[in-house]
Amino acid sequence: MKKINTAPISGMQELLPEDQAVFNTLKSTIAKTYHSHGFLNIETPIIDRAEILFAKAGGDTEKQVYKVVKTAEASEGSDQALRFDHTVPLARYVVEHENNLNFPFKVTQIGRNFRGERPQKGRFRELYQCDIDVIGRNNLPLAYDADTISTLLETFQNFNLKTPVVARISNRKILSGLIEAFNLEDKSKDIYSIIDHSEKVPLEKTKGNFAEIGLSQANTAMFIDFINISGSRQNTIKKLQNLNIKNNLWLAGLAELDEVLSLLESQGQASNISADMKIVRGLDYYTGTVFEFNLPEYKEIGSVCGGGRYENLASYFTDQVLPGVGGSIGLSRLFYVLKEHNLLNIQTGPSIEYSIIPISSNEYPYAFKVADALRKNGHSTTVILLDKKLGDKLSYAAKISQNGIVIGETEAINHSLTAKNFTTGEKVNLNLNA
Amino acid sequence: MKKINTAPISGMQELLPEDQAVFNTLKSTIAKTYHSHGFLNIETPIIDRAEILFAKAGGDTEKQVYKVVKTAEASEGSDQALRFDHTVPLARYVVEHENNLNFPFKVTQIGRNFRGERPQKGRFRELYQCDIDVIGRNNLPLAYDADTISTLLETFQNFNLKTPVVARISNRKILSGLIEAFNLEDKSKDIYSIIDHSEKVPLEKTKGNFAEIGLSQANTAMFIDFINISGSRQNTIKKLQNLNIKNNLWLAGLAELDEVLSLLESQGQASNISADMKIVRGLDYYTGTVFEFNLPEYKEIGSVCGGGRYENLASYFTDQVLPGVGGSIGLSRLFYVLKEHNLLNIQTGPSIEYSIIPISSNEYPYAFKVADALRKNGHSTTVILLDKKLGDKLSYAAKISQNGIVIGETEAINHSLTAKNFTTGEKVNLNLNA
Numbered sequence: 001m002k003k004i005n006t007a008p009i010s011g012m013q014e015l016l017p018e019d020q021a022v023f024n025t026l027k028s029t030i031a032k033t034y035h036s037h038g039f040l041n042i043e044t045p046i047i048d049r050a051e052i053l054f055a056k057a058g059g060d061t062e063k064q065v066y067k068v069v070k071t072a073e074a075s076e077g078s079d080q081a082l083r084f085d086h087t088v089p090l091a092r093y094v095v096e097h098e099n100n101l102n103f104p105f106k107v108t109q110i111g112r113n114f115r116g117e118r119p120q121k122g123r124f125r126e127l128y129q130c131d132i133d134v135i136g137r138n139n140l141p142l143a144y145d146a147d148t149i150s151t152l153l154e155t156f157q158n159f160n161l162k163t164p165v166v167a168r169i170s171n172r173k174i175l176s177g178l179i180e181a182f183n184l185e186d187k188s189k190d191i192y193s194i195i196d197h198s199e200k201v202p203l204e205k206t207k208g209n210f211a212e213i214g215l216s217q218a219n220t221a222m223f224i225d226f227i228n229i230s231g232s233r234q235n236t237i238k239k240l241q242n243l244n245i246k247n248n249l250w251l252a253g254l255a256e257l258d259e260v261l262s263l264l265e266s267q268g269q270a271s272n273i274s275a276d277m278k279i280v281r282g283l284d285y286y287t288g289t290v291f292e293f294n295l296p297e298y299k300e301i302g303s304v305c306g307g308g309r310y311e312n313l314a315s316y317f318t319d320q321v322l323p324g325v326g327g328s329i330g331l332s333r334l335f336y337v338l339k340e341h342n343l344l345n346i347q348t349g350p351s352i353e354y355s356i357i358p359i360s361s362n363e364y365p366y367a368f369k370v371a372d373a374l375r376k377n378g379h380s381t382t383v384i385l386l387d388k389k390l391g392d393k394l395s396y397a398a399k400i401s402q403n404g405i406v407i408g409e410t411e412a413i414n415h416s417l418t419a420k421n422f423t424t425g426e427k428v429n430l431n432l433n434a
Numbered sequence: 435m436k437k438i439n440t441a442p443i444s445g446m447q448e449l450l451p452e453d454q455a456v457f458n459t460l461k462s463t464i465a466k467t468y469h470s471h472g473f474l475n476i477e478t479p480i481i482d483r484a485e486i487l488f489a490k491a492g493g494d495t496e497k498q499v500y501k502v503v504k505t506a507e508a509s510e511g512s513d514q515a516l517r518f519d520h521t522v523p524l525a526r527y528v529v530e531h532e533n534n535l536n537f538p539f540k541v542t543q544i545g546r547n548f549r550g551e552r553p554q555k556g557r558f559r560e561l562y563q564c565d566i567d568v569i570g571r572n573n574l575p576l577a578y579d580a581d582t583i584s585t586l587l588e589t590f591q592n593f594n595l596k597t598p599v600v601a602r603i604s605n606r607k608i609l610s611g612l613i614e615a616f617n618l619e620d621k622s623k624d625i626y627s628i629i630d631h632s633e634k635v636p637l638e639k640t641k642g643n644f645a646e647i648g649l650s651q652a653n654t655a656m657f658i659d660f661i662n663i664s665g666s667r668q669n670t671i672k673k674l675q676n677l678n679i680k681n682n683l684w685l686a687g688l689a690e691l692d693e694v695l696s697l698l699e700s701q702g703q704a705s706n707i708s709a710d711m712k713i714v715r716g717l718d719y720y721t722g723t724v725f726e727f728n729l730p731e732y733k734e735i736g737s738v739c740g741g742g743r744y745e746n747l748a749s750y751f752t753d754q755v756l757p758g759v760g761g762s763i764g765l766s767r768l769f770y771v772l773k774e775h776n777l778l779n780i781q782t783g784p785s786i787e788y789s790i791i792p793i794s795s796n797e798y799p800y801a802f803k804v805a806d807a808l809r810k811n812g813h814s815t816t817v818i819l820l821d822k823k824l825g826d827k828l829s830y831a832a833k834i835s836q837n838g839i840v841i842g843e844t845e846a847i848n849h850s851l852t853a854k855n856f857t858t859g860e861k862v863n864l865n866l867n868a
Binding site: 001002003004005006007008009010011012013014015016017020021024035036037038040041042043044045046047048049051052055063064065066067068069070071072073074076077080082092093095096097100101102104106107112114116117118119125126141143144147263266267268316317318319320351352355361364365368372375378379380381382383385386387396399400401 | 435436437438439440441442443444445446447448449450451454455458469470471472474475476477478479480481482483485486489497498499500501502503504505506507508510511514516526527529530531534535536538540541546548550551552553559560575577578581584697700701702750751752753754785786789795798799802806809812813814815816817819820821830833834835
């Protein structure tokens with residue numbers, strides 16, 4: 001009988017061991033792919049100074065950030081809170097350790113962030129985020145935008161999902177240039193927001209939204225046409241050029257988008273990328289390339305990865321200009337939706353390969369030798385040390401492991417071993433140096 | 435120029451990428467060894483209900499636990515705080531998920547816990563702890579005590595440190611039996627505490643402490659003799675038997691210690707274990723086997739791992755009896771002291787194996803192909819995408835990676851590749867399918 005409510009707090013991820021193993025497989029695929037592309041792992045503290053975390057944050061962030069009460073023994077210093085993303089602590093880290101880092105600094109952070117949001121299905125208050133960023137000092141070549149996107153794409157490809165993923169890419173200079181060309185700078189924020197939401201609402205609603213902020217019918221039609229431009233690099237660039245917009249920002253955006261897409265094509269990703277003028281990314285601080293990954297066969301899932309180029313990582317903390325490009329996989333949500341839609345190609349079942357089942361404690365010494373030999377060959381192995389009947393031991397072993405090896409007197413003397421696969425029933429003779 | 439203090443909060447671990455890579459190597463050695471011994475990984479939330487975390491905790495714990503302020507959007511439910519160890523959340527987890535777990539449940543948790551302690555050198559407020567536990571339902575064979583200790587010993591052996599590690603093992607029933615035999619139960623807590631501290635103070639101080647709590651000279655001498663008993667299984671058991679104590683708890687403790695040590699001997703660990711009556715472990719809740727790992731050549735470092743057997747994991751949460759045995763490696767502190775004493779055998783230097791250095795952007799497409807081929811062969815590879823002189827690119831590449839491959843026009847046409855090791859200067863011709 002329970003004496004107390006033992007459920008985790010709502011919005012916290014807590015998995016059974018089998019699901020945790022699948023989650024860990026995704027997490028380690030991410031870490032391995034990031035590292036294979038030259039990104040260096042760092043970890044920043046989970047608790048940080050409130051003045052750092054709130055340096056830039058607006059009211060909405062403050063509503064979701066967990067503040068921490070300093071303890072009686074650690075009461076010194078400024079107010080403290082839990083980090084809500086990896087970007088703000090990264091900005092602090094890069095400024096703090098600038099003289100010990102090599103720029104461009106290709107960096108990855110994988111860990112939990114904390115957002116006290118209203119409870120919603122598939123949203124988490126403790127959320128694993130898996131970020132990569134490339135930070136330059138004073139400048140950073142555009143080619144790193146493609147480097148970032150290709151690293152993230154390859155990560156998804158290494159997941160080996162049952163459905164394809166596509167990177168949808170745009171450049172915020174294009175839309176900003178378009179807004180400039182039509183002298184709509186005063187409505188810029190609204191236009192960004194309407195386009196950002198356009199996929200989630202019917203076309204008529206988007207038209208209405210444009211009208212509501214005072215756009216003429218002609219301009220509304222123009223923006224509707226604009227945001228429907230998407231597809232391959234060549235087609236998209238051609239369609240955009242055909243709009244014949246005379247604006248330097250627009251032209252710069254087009255050239256950058258063309259280059260990023262070209263670089264991705266030369267990395268063999270042509271069929272996995274799409275230019276798409278609907279992609280703007282909500283966050284204010286992106287200034288060039290923006291991207292979002294989707295599963296085209298599962299549009300309802302929405303974005304599974306996103307990021308972009310920013311002019312300055314840490315303007316609140318330093319005068320040094322630190323341009324960067326980055327992206328993030330929200331792993332807690334991703335794992336949740338992939339599982340819900342059955343899109344994971346990962347075999348479930350016990351993660352332990354072998355149970356060694358000594359019939360009595362007389363066989364323990366030999367059982368330990370066998371386990372040791374299997375482990376040295378890279379096989380996870382547990383020895384069943386229960387004072388129970390063989391049948392009970394076998395039924396426990398079948399639940400926790402893939403194969404069982406029974407060791408009785410004969411086996412301990414003859415060193416003859418048979419491993420039985422609990423799923424298929426198949427038996428294999430083992431020849432171990434034990 | 436910095437505009438703000440960007441140091442992490444005092445007591446928080448924040449490493450440069452090279453140190454982080456070494457830390458990660460230790461962490462992954464721990465995770466791999468635990469898994470190879472059949473322990474299943476789980477993660478519990480970092481934020482938990484205060485009523486869970488404080489269910490058992492006394493005043494001292496409360497002084498160190500970080501409470502969390504619920505946010506405007508996540509204000510429902512009970513008071514919340516950050517977990518301060520893995521044991522309390524594990525107790526909640528096992529009770530919550532009992533029907534979906536297989537017992538004995540061999541479980542591991544690796545992650546950060548939070549203790550707002552006074553700042554001290556080598557102590558952390560965010561501390562990585564790497565726990566294993568075996569939880570039984572109603573009962574758990576003693577052999578799992580040896581299973582736990584041998585898993586932790588093998589973990590240290592897999593660290594490949596420059597100095598040996600020894601597991602010092604005792605059983606609390608022995609000391610409890612001794613206290614019973616001399617009718618000193620009313621001084622039990624003090625005696626445990628004096629013995630627990632006896633290694634950190636001179637012998638005379640320990641004698642004085644025993645006198646201070648009212649022990650006779652004879653009894654003081656007896657306890658001093660007792661705590662000096664240590665060594666191999668056979669010698670120790672013999673010395674203890676020679677004390678000729680007539681008490682059932684004492685005898686049970688002796689038998690258990692003998693069995694645990696025997697099982698460890700049969701796992702090839704005879705030279706890495708020592709029975710030691712000084713080991714009591716401060717925590718109240720251990721009831722049988724107790725152990726502590728030390729580096730005998732570096733006594734000043736103190737314990738690097740500890741644990742023991744407890745009668746009941748979750749008596750505050752459920753009526754179900756859940757006996758267990760567990761141990762923990764405090765990785766943040768361990769990493770700190772191993773580094774300080776230069777005991778790590780891990781090669782430092784850049785963790786990225788190859789930099790591909792295209793002379794101009796014309797060579798990018800071929801550079802990407804080479805990088806892809808290297809990655810497919812398991813090598814971490816970065817492509818230097820800087821608009822700089824070759825010399826600048828090479829000097830950056832030498833800082834961030836072990837080897838460099840320059841790609842100019844000739845290499846891009848002939849597919850002839852030479853990798854240069856930046857440390858040794860050695861050159862190797864590469865034959866890649868790229």
